[in-house]
Amino acid sequence: xxxxxxxxxxxVGAGQLARMTYQAxxxxxxxxxxxxxxxxxxxxxxxxxxxxxxxxSRADLIAFAARCxxxxxxxELVDDDALEAIEAAGGIVRPGARALRFAKDKLHQRxxxxxxxxxxxxxLEVLTVDDIVAFAGTHGWPVVAKAQRGGYDGRGVWxxxxxxxxxxxxxxxxxxGTPLLVEALVxxxxxxxxxxxxxxxxxxxxxxxxxxxxxxxxxxxVIAPADVPAGIADDARRIGLQIAELIDVxxxxxxxxxxxxxxxxxxxxxTRPHNSGHFSMDAxxxxxxxxxxxxxxxxxxxxxxxxTPYVVMANLLGEDRESLAPRVPSxxxxxxxxxxxxxxxxxxxxxxxxxxxxxxxxxxxxxARAVRAAAxxxxxxxxxxSPDGRNS
Amino acid sequence: xxxxxxxxxxxVGAGQLARMTYQAxxxxxxxxxxxxxxxxxxxxxxxxxxxxxxxxSRADLIAFAARCxxxxxxxELVDDDALEAIEAAGGIVRPGARALRFAKDKLHQRxxxxxxxxxxxxxLEVLTVDDIVAFAGTHGWPVVAKAQRGGYDGRGVWxxxxxxxxxxxxxxxxxxGTPLLVEALVxxxxxxxxxxxxxxxxxxxxxxxxxxxxxxxxxxxVIAPADVPAGIADDARRIGLQIAELIDVxxxxxxxxxxxxxxxxxxxxxTRPHNSGHFSMDAxxxxxxxxxxxxxxxxxxxxxxxxTPYVVMANLLGEDRESLAPRVPSxxxxxxxxxxxxxxxxxxxxxxxxxxxxxxxxxxxxxARAVRAAAxxxxxxxxxxSPDGRNS
Numbered sequence: 083x084x085x086x087x088x089x090x091x092x093x094v095g096a097g098q099l100a101r102m103t104y105q106a107x108x109x110x111x112x113x114x115x116x117x118x119x120x121x122x123x124x125x126x127x128x129x130x131x132x133x134x135x136x137x138x139s140r141a142d143l144i145a146f147a148a149r150c151x152x153x154x155x156x157x158e159l160v161d162d163d164a165l166e167a168i169e170a171a172g173g174i175v176r177p178g179a180r181a182l183r184f185a186k187d188k189l190h191q192r193x194x195x196x197x198x199x200x201x202x203x204x205x206l207e208v209l210t211v212d213d214i215v216a217f218a219g220t221h222g223w224p225v226v227a228k229a230q231r232g233g234y235d236g237r238g239v240w241x242x243x244x245x246x247x248x249x250x251x252x253x254x255x256x257x258x259g260t261p262l263l264v265e266a267l268v269x270x271x272x273x274x275x276x277x278x279x280x281x282x283x284x285x286x287x288x289x290x291x292x293x294x295x296x297x298x299x300x301x302x303x304v305i306a307p308a309d310v311p312a313g314i315a316d317d318a319r320r321i322g323l324q325i326a327e328l329i330d331v332x333x334x335x336x337x338x339x340x341x342x343x344x345x346x347x348x349x350x351x352x353t354r355p356h357n358s359g360h361f362s363m364d365a366x367x368x369x370x371x372x373x374x375x376x377x378x379x380x381x382x383x384x385x386x387x388x389x390t391p392y393v394v395m396a397n398l399l400g401e402d403r404e405s406l407a408p409r410v411p412s413x414x415x416x417x418x419x420x421x422x423x424x425x426x427x428x429x430x431x432x433x434x435x436x437x438x439x440x441x442x443x444x445x446x447x448x449x450a451r452a453v454r455a456a457a458x459x460x461x462x463x464x465x466x467x468s469p470d471g472r473n474s
Numbered sequence: 475x476x477x478x479x480x481x482x483x484x485x486v487g488a489g490q491l492a493r494m495t496y497q498a499x500x501x502x503x504x505x506x507x508x509x510x511x512x513x514x515x516x517x518x519x520x521x522x523x524x525x526x527x528x529x530x531s532r533a534d535l536i537a538f539a540a541r542c543x544x545x546x547x548x549x550e551l552v553d554d555d556a557l558e559a560i561e562a563a564g565g566i567v568r569p570g571a572r573a574l575r576f577a578k579d580k581l582h583q584r585x586x587x588x589x590x591x592x593x594x595x596x597x598l599e600v601l602t603v604d605d606i607v608a609f610a611g612t613h614g615w616p617v618v619a620k621a622q623r624g625g626y627d628g629r630g631v632w633x634x635x636x637x638x639x640x641x642x643x644x645x646x647x648x649x650x651g652t653p654l655l656v657e658a659l660v661x662x663x664x665x666x667x668x669x670x671x672x673x674x675x676x677x678x679x680x681x682x683x684x685x686x687x688x689x690x691x692x693x694x695x696v697i698a699p700a701d702v703p704a705g706i707a708d709d710a711r712r713i714g715l716q717i718a719e720l721i722d723v724x725x726x727x728x729x730x731x732x733x734x735x736x737x738x739x740x741x742x743x744x745t746r747p748h749n750s751g752h753f754s755m756d757a758x759x760x761x762x763x764x765x766x767x768x769x770x771x772x773x774x775x776x777x778x779x780x781x782t783p784y785v786v787m788a789n790l791l792g793e794d795r796e797s798l799a800p801r802v803p804s805x806x807x808x809x810x811x812x813x814x815x816x817x818x819x820x821x822x823x824x825x826x827x828x829x830x831x832x833x834x835x836x837x838x839x840x841x842a843r844a845v846r847a848a849a850x851x852x853x854x855x856x857x858x859x860s861p862d863g864r865n866s
Contacts, residue, residue, distance in 0.1 A: 085514060086820055087797025105500050108493065108520050109755075111798065111816030111828070122477060128500050130522035363501075365781070367811050367833070382807035389757070389781040389833070405479025406503065415774035419759050424503030428478055436503070441759070441781070 083151065084113035089379055092117065092146055093125065094137050095156025098425040098434075099355050099371075100125035102363070103156075106371035112379065117146045125156070127426045140164040147173040154333060154378045155354055158185045159232070176282070176332035176378040177353045184329045185353045189230045189263050198328050200321065201347050208262040214248040221266040227251055230261040239299060241267065272341040273349070274308050275358035276322035279334045279373035279383050286323055287373060287383040289366065291315045294338065294358050300434075304395040305449060306361040306388065310341065317346050325351060334359065334374040357397065357437075362386070364421045364439040365393035390441040392448040396456035398422075398436040400429040406436065406459055413458040418442055420455040435460075475543065476505035481771055484509065484538055485517065486529050487548025490817040490826075491747050491763075492517035494755070495548075498763035504771065509538045517548070519818045532556040539565040546725060546770045547746055550577045551624070568674070568724035568770040569745045576721045577745045581622045581655050590720050592713065593739050600654040606640040613658040619643055622653040631691060633659065664733040665741070666700050667750035668714035671726045671765035671775050678715055679765060679775040681758065683707045686730065686750050692826075696787040697841060698753040698780065702733065709738050717743060726751065726766040749789065749829075754778070756813045756831040757785035782833040784840040788848035790814075790828040792821040798828065798851055805850040810834055812847040827852075 083090060088111045093100040096118035104125055107114045117133050118126040126132045133149070135142030137157075143164040147153045152174045165179040184191045192205045206217045208227065218225050227248070229238035242248045242264075255262050273296055277289040293308035294301050308315065322337045325348075329335075336356030338349040359370035368376075368384025376383050398406070406424060414420060424436035438455045442448035456462070475482060480503045485492040488510035496517055499506045509525050510518040518524045525541070527534030529549075535556035539545045544566045557571040576583045584597045598609045600619065610617050619640070621630035634640045634656075647654050665688055669681040685700035686693050700707065714729045717740075721727075728748030730741040751762035760768075760776025768775050790798070798816060806812060816828040830847045834840035848854070 084818070085519075086799075086818055088799045088816075101500065105497055108497050109813065109815045110802070111814070111818055127477070128522065130520065368813075372813075376806065381803045384806060384813075385811040407478075407480045410502070411773045414768065414776060419777040421501065421760075421764075421776075422503070423501045424480075426476070426478055426503055 084111070086111065088112050089151040090115055090149070091375060091378060092150030092153040093156050094143065094146070094153060094160050096123035096125035096129075096132070097156045098124045098427075098436075100156040101128055101425060102360075102423065103154075103355065103371045103374060104129045106369055106375055110372065110375060112375055115146070115150055117142065124425045124427055137161065140167060144168060144171070147171075147175070152176055152378050154374070155182070158182055158353065162186075177335070178330070178332065181329045181331040181335075181353050184325075185351050186231055188228055189261070191351065192263065192265075194328070195325070195348060198324070200324065200328075201345065203268050203347055204266040206264050208252065208264050211245070211249045211252040214242065214252070214264050215245060217264045217266075218242075218248075224267050226265045226267050227262050228265065229255070230263055232260075237299075268340050268342050268347050270340045270342060272308075272310070274310065274314075274318055274339040274341055274346070275304070275356070276318045276337050276339065277334060277356060277359040277362070277370060278322045278326045278331075278337075279370070279377045279386075280326045280331050281377050281383065282332050282380050284327065285383060286326060287368075287386045288319050288322060289359060289362060289370065289386045290388055291318045292358055292361065300397075300399070301357050302397055302399075303449065303453065304358050304361050305445070306365070306393045306395075309445065314341065314344070314346065321346060321348065329353070333377045334370050360423065360437050361393040361395045361439055363423060365390050365441045391443045392445045393439055393441045394449045394452040395437050395439050396452040397434055398424075398438065398456055398460050399462065400431050400433040400435050401460045401462040402431065403429055404461065405429065409459050409461060413438065413455040416451055416455055416458075418447070418451050420451060422455070422459060429460075476503070478503065480504050481543040482507055482541070483767060483770060484542030484545040485548050486535065486538070486545060486552050488515035488517035488521075488524070489548045490516045490819075490828075492548040493520055493817060494752075494815065495546075495747065495763045495766060496521045498761060498767055502764065502767060504767055507538070507542050509534065516817045516819055529553065532559060536560060536563070539563075539567070544568055544770050546766070547574070550574055550745065554578075569727070570722070570724065573721045573723040573727075573745050576717075577743050578623055580620055581653070583743065584655065584657075586720070587717070587740060590716070592716065592720075593737065595660050595739055596658040598656050600644065600656050603637070603641045603644045606634065606644070606656050607637060609656045610634075610640075616659050618657045618659050619654050620657065621647070622655055624652075629691075660732050660734050660739050662732045662734060664700075664702070666702065666706075666710055666731040666733055666738070667696070667748070668710045668729050668731065669726060669748060669751040669754070669762060670714045670718045670723075670729075671762070671769045671778075672718045672723050673769050673775065674724050674772050676719065677775060678718060679760075679778045680711050680714060681751060681754060681762065681778045682780055683710045684750055684753065692789075692791070693749050694789055694791075695841065695845065696750050696753050697837070698757070698785045698787075701837065706733065706736070706738065713738060713740065721745070725769045726762050752815065752829050753785040753787045753831055755815060757782050757833045783835045784837045785831055785833045786841045786844040787829050787831050788844040789826055790816075790830065790848055790852050791854065792823050792825040792827050793852045793854040794823065795821055796853065797821065801851050801853060805830065805847040808843055808847055808850075810839070810843050812843060814847070814851060821852075
């Protein structure tokens, strides 16, 4: 408990999600304790209460949990057994180990989602290369192979065009001890995401459906609200809520969706605040970070409606190794305004070091402003836009 | 400089204004160092970089400034000579000592404002009780006596009805070494405030004019935007900008105004973020705290427009000594939503321990929601409202 009687939320991991959750906690008066691997991590630089330790260490996690009223997670790469041990000892972990498994174990997730009638791509567990070949015989090449655990931002995903590529991958994966699954390649029209905040008792709040613009498996922009037919938005909300209930998640929970032929297919889920929800920080009645805290504390959730017609988030991906600081003034000077959210990380090429939100009444202008600000902040030349306004 | 190359803003004083400025600094990537008198002060509880020292100590201030790229202030009660010494040694203090004097020294402020043609009440420096009597002879009893320095939240202000009260006050003030001035009692219709952010070169951003609802000299509510004729709002903006230029302020700057007989009279000024600007945290394109940081860093200012038709802020004044924590859930559950901003202070009767913002499309409902949330958070029974919707 804090000196003024507020609960302390422990966050395992000290990345930018923990950093932004801490920002929201300051206003709520809620205490935050962060478990960081190094004192220079994003959240450890701004939060005064930091325990150094490893999310892989059962002893570190149990000691950490003993100092917190409730434990939540900055990322899913946390030792399962330790979380179960914390729960067994009466500690509170939100989301719990059971929900977390759906985000960590893709085979488990696909199997359970398919069983519940949720729209997932056709998939098969891969034990030998013959499984891939048989799967491709049914669904056609190319197919998508995925690591069952640990992939993110395009890592752990391989498009396989033929037997040779499949055999190479299966051999390498076996050498690394990486179990695989194979999925049908989905003809993606657009990518969407739905963010749900859920309390332990089941109360949910759903954020507006967004479009995510990906390149090379990495999210570059998020457009809120997504310009999709009402039926698609309704389906996305329904899927998000159904999964939240199915996996009994607590906290903010993201579902990434593929829009295909007018329908939706589930891509990935994340049992935590998510990059696709950063738009909420400047333009929603309640940010995803505040609602995550409210949810894990079992406090009533806040409204999720947009306060402006459009918000666009653009990620800041490092272009060089220069500090962003000298570039901030030109970005924030853009007419109409933008909000940078910087993560306090040293810049490296390709590293996600922040994001910027723009808001406005015109969808195209708002998006152009966000993209321009991101380019000014990173020094990256903006990609040419195709005539329909979508980046090439 | 921070490890990732951002400037460090030093804040003298660790109250709630420093705390909320720190919140804004996290997103901007800007470093913050706080000079606190005690480690349990509001900002010292949330900011990891705290120097313990006194704002009255020249040595503490000079040592503190040496560790910061620019120094700004949580409150005006800072040693003048030390600020001038920092400036003389090449340090940067924003706002500077010259601007600060207008907030600290009411006689100086009234004299200079009157000289510049700004609307101030009639006033006179008080050397003996005869000065008050002569002033009352011209303007009539009652008159308002004020301490020239150090008053706030109704402290340092006395309504005098007759010679006896005047004589008592002058004797007590002389004993305490408190110089006085006397002013005409203004027939206040309403109280307004205008917030200006100003960069060193003179670029300004003006926030929407707000109405402040005061009781016993303490601000209880702030209504944005103020429901006043356009001409009054224009006058308020013009006065705010004229003063900002006159005193050459840097940072956020507040002017409190009395509306009298359809005109405006200047009440007080504050050369820092201000209680009357807290509405900006949840409902403006850029909060006063972010714009204060941008201004003192000489970065471009952000837009100040409201993202919702109405926002109402209600201060949380302690009613008892109980923690606010158990009361948060019922307050944030109010339909339509509210945002608490809690200061991490132990609750004491009458102490300002936080504020709450409500936003919406209906002025009366929004105000009622903010007031209700404040009552739920503090345990204070809301005051009965008079038929015109103004609190009694």
